[in-house]
Amino acid sequence: MSNSIEIHEIESHDLKGAILIDGFPSVGLVGTIVANFLIKELKLKQIGIIDSRYFPAISVIKDGVPHNPMRLYAGEQVCNDGTCNQVVVCVSEFTPPAEITKELVKTLMDWAEKKGCTKVISAEGFNSGPKEEGKENIIYGITSTEGSRIWIEEAKVEPFTYGTVGGITGAILNDGRIRGMNVLGLLAEVSEDAPDARAAANVIKAIDELLLAIELDTEPLLKEAESLEKEVQVVREQAPPEVSSSVPRYIG
Numbered sequence: 001m002s003n004s005i006e007i008h009e010i011e012s013h014d015l016k017g018a019i020l021i022d023g024f025p026s027v028g029l030v031g032t033i034v035a036n037f038l039i040k041e042l043k044l045k046q047i048g049i050i051d052s053r054y055f056p057a058i059s060v061i062k063d064g065v066p067h068n069p070m071r072l073y074a075g076e077q078v079c080n081d082g083t084c085n086q087v088v089v090c091v092s093e094f095t096p097p098a099e100i101t102k103e104l105v106k107t108l109m110d111w112a113e114k115k116g117c118t119k120v121i122s123a124e125g126f127n128s129g130p131k132e133e134g135k136e137n138i139i140y141g142i143t144s145t146e147g148s149r150i151w152i153e154e155a156k157v158e159p160f161t162y163g164t165v166g167g168i169t170g171a172i173l174n175d176g177r178i179r180g181m182n183v184l185g186l187l188a189e190v191s192e193d194a195p196d197a198r199a200a201a202n203v204i205k206a207i208d209e210l211l212l213a214i215e216l217d218t219e220p221l222l223k224e225a226e227s228l229e230k231e232v233q234v235v236r237e238q239a240p241p242e243v244s245s246s247v248p249r250y251i252g
Contacts, residue, residue, distance in 0.1 A: 005052040005100065005107045013047045013074045016116035018086040021123075021207065022108070024168045025095045028125035028190030031168075033200035034207075035091035037221050042214065044073035044089055050108070054100050060093045069093040080213040087214070088117060096168070105171040113181065119148075120176060120183040121210075122169040123203045125196065128189040137189040137199045139206050144176030144183035151184045155206040160187055184210075197221050
């Protein structure tokens, strides 16, 4: 499986000091919704694709243009009141096979480190069971290093102290700890496995607290919440049978 995952840069971009935010499908598709929202809201430009012979043979069509199902986007550095932020987003329109998760994470983290990214944020949803009416979904945070623990307080999320974190976020936290690279995992409570724009909006609010130079408005996302179920059905019907189980139920 050596070198089975490759990153192809469409254009070179200065990413020194940038924050990498990944968005992979999970419960409630929180990560995918967050990533697509950031790409739209910040008007990020595609700078690369991630490809592998182990990925499904699908093309994601947006505005009549075919896209690789796993892509990298970036924007220019934004400065405000002496603080500067630059965002890189990795978005995936499918769930990578479990057996290549560690290799995928290593490839992505190698690339981020090489490009000079200094922080990584990874968002996941987790099923918390039925939620009490009127109760807000809680966002938990866990970091890979002692030095980055302050982010949990700054993001105004609850510390995650005991339990397990699987998938991409768990692997990135472990990889970040080995490298000594600052990683923040954001875990969003989701009451059922359906697109949850409200949980994603709460994650975005946490990210907004960390990006002092960039202002994120979640209202557009919340306005789309009611239409997500219809989009879910369309994607389910259009996905080829052999890959429908790995294609997310939301495409932004």
